[in-house]
Amino acid sequence: MATMQQQQQPSSGFSVYVGNLPYSTQSDDLGQLMSSVGQVTNVRLVYDRQTNRPKGFAFCEFADQSGAQNAVNNLNGTDFNGRVLRVNWANK
Numbered sequence: 001m002a003t004m005q006q007q008q009q010p011s012s013g014f015s016v017y018v019g020n021l022p023y024s025t026q027s028d029d030l031g032q033l034m035s036s037v038g039q040v041t042n043v044r045l046v047y048d049r050q051t052n053r054p055k056g057f058a059f060c061e062f063a064d065q066s067g068a069q070n071a072v073n074n075l076n077g078t079d080f081n082g083r084v085l086r087v088n089w090a091n092k
Contacts, residue, residue, distance in 0.1 A: 013041045013061035014068035018075075019086035021045075023054045029081075034060045037074050038067015059090055 018030065031043040042061040047054055062068040068089070076087040 013063055014065050015059050015061045015090040016068050016071050017057065017086075017088050017090045018060055019057040019088075020083050021054070021056050021058060021085070022081045022083050023056055025054065025058070025081070027058075030058055030060065033075070033080060034062075034071055037070035039063040040067075 018034075021030070025045065027043045027045055030045070031040050034040045034043065039062060040060055041063050043058060044060075045054055045058045060071065062071065072087050072089060075085055078085055
């Protein structure tokens with residue numbers, strides 16, 4: 001049962017999915033945007049394994065639930081370098 005609790009609340013923070021990113025997005029740029037709504041602990045851009053090209057989405061982890069909730073509430077649908085972002089809670 002302790003394993004189940006660890007999966008629900010990972011020690012690394014609260015994670016959100018960020019989709020529809022421009023392929024030129026850098027981790028620092030996305031981290032800067034996300035830190036405007038809460039304390040970011042990690043940004044992970046997702047790359048294609050075969051081509052090593054960005055897939056256009058990322059996961060951002062926040063130090064607390066309120067930062068992640070602010071990202072979902074305030075950044076979903078906003079423009080980022082010409083693309084409208086999709087920000088949702090990440091599936092575990």
